Amino acid sequence: xxxAAQQCSKLAETNNPNFVKVFITFKRHYRLVxxxxxxxxxxxxxxxxxxxxxxxxxxxxxxxxxxxxFAPNLNSLKQINHSTIQxxxxxxxxxxxxxKHLSKLAELITSVPNTREExxxxxxxxxxxxxxxxxRAFNIPAxxxxxxxxxxxxxxxxxxxxTPEQTEKxxxxxxxxxxxxxxxxFFVSIGRQFTSKKKLEEFLKKEKLT
Numbered sequence: 001x002x003x004a005a006q007q008c009s010k011l012a013e014t015n016n017p018n019f020v021k022v023f024i025t026f027k028r029h030y031r032l033v034x035x036x037x038x039x040x041x042x043x044x045x046x047x048x049x050x051x052x053x054x055x056x057x058x059x060x061x062x063x064x065x066x067x068x069x070f071a072p073n074l075n076s077l078k079q080i081n082h083s084t085i086q087x088x089x090x091x092x093x094x095x096x097x098x099x100k101h102l103s104k105l106a107e108l109i110t111s112v113p114n115t116r117e118e119x120x121x122x123x124x125x126x127x128x129x130x131x132x133x134x135x136r137a138f139n140i141p142a143x144x145x146x147x148x149x150x151x152x153x154x155x156x157x158x159x160x161x162x163t164p165e166q167t168e169k170x171x172x173x174x175x176x177x178x179x180x181x182x183x184x185x186f187f188v189s190i191g192r193q194f195t196s197k198k199k200l201e202e203f204l205k206k207e208k209l210t
Contacts, residue, residue, distance in 0.1 A: 025207050026186040033188050034061040042112035042137040049129045054093035063089045078106040114138045141180040143171050148191030
C-alpha cells in the first residue's frame with residue numbers, strides 16, 4: 001500500500017509539472033502570514049485560528065494578542081468570564097458566538113488534542129481549523145483549504161471545484177505530501193497580496209504559471 005501511494009504521488013507530480021514551479025515562485029514572493037507568529041503554541045494556534053473565521057488576519061491578530069495577555073493558556077482562559085472574553089476579542093466576526101465557544105472549549109480540555117477527530121469535536125472547530133492546527137502546531141501533514149487556497153488552486157487548474165471542502169478532497173489525491181505543510185501559508189500569503197481575481201490572474205500569468 002505504501003509503495004502504491006508513493007507511485008501515485010510521483011505520477012501526480014509528473015502529470016502536474018508546475019507543482020515545483022508554483023511552490024518555488026510562491027516561496028520567493030512569500031510574506032509572513034500574521035497568525036503564523038503563534039505556530040509554536042498549539043493553544044494559541046487553535047484559539048487564533050478559531051477567531052479568524054469570517055475575519056481578516058490583521059484584525060484576528062490584534063484580538064488574539066489582547067486575549068492572550070489575559071489568557072496565555074487554557075487554564076487561565078477557563079478563569080475568564082464570558083463577557084470579558086467578548087470584550088477582548090471584539091471586533092472579530094461573530095464574536096459573541098466565538099466567546100461562547102472559547103468558554104466551552106476551556107471547560108472541555110486541559111491540552112490541545114493532536115488528532116483531527118478530537119479537534120473537530122471541540123465547539124467552533126471545523127475541518128479547516130483542525131487541519132491548520134495539525135499542520136502548523138504539530139507538524140502533522142494536513143491540507144487546510146480556505147478561500148485563498150480554494151481560489152488559487154482553481155485558477156492554476158489543479159482542481160475544478162465549487163467549495164473548499166471539494167478542493168481539499170481533490171488536493172489530497174493529487175498534491176504530493178511534501179507540499180502539504182506549505183500550501184496554506186504560501187497560498188494565503190499570495191492571496192493577501194493579490195486581493196482580486198484579476199490581480200491574481202495577472203500575477204500567475206506574469207510568473208508563467210498559467
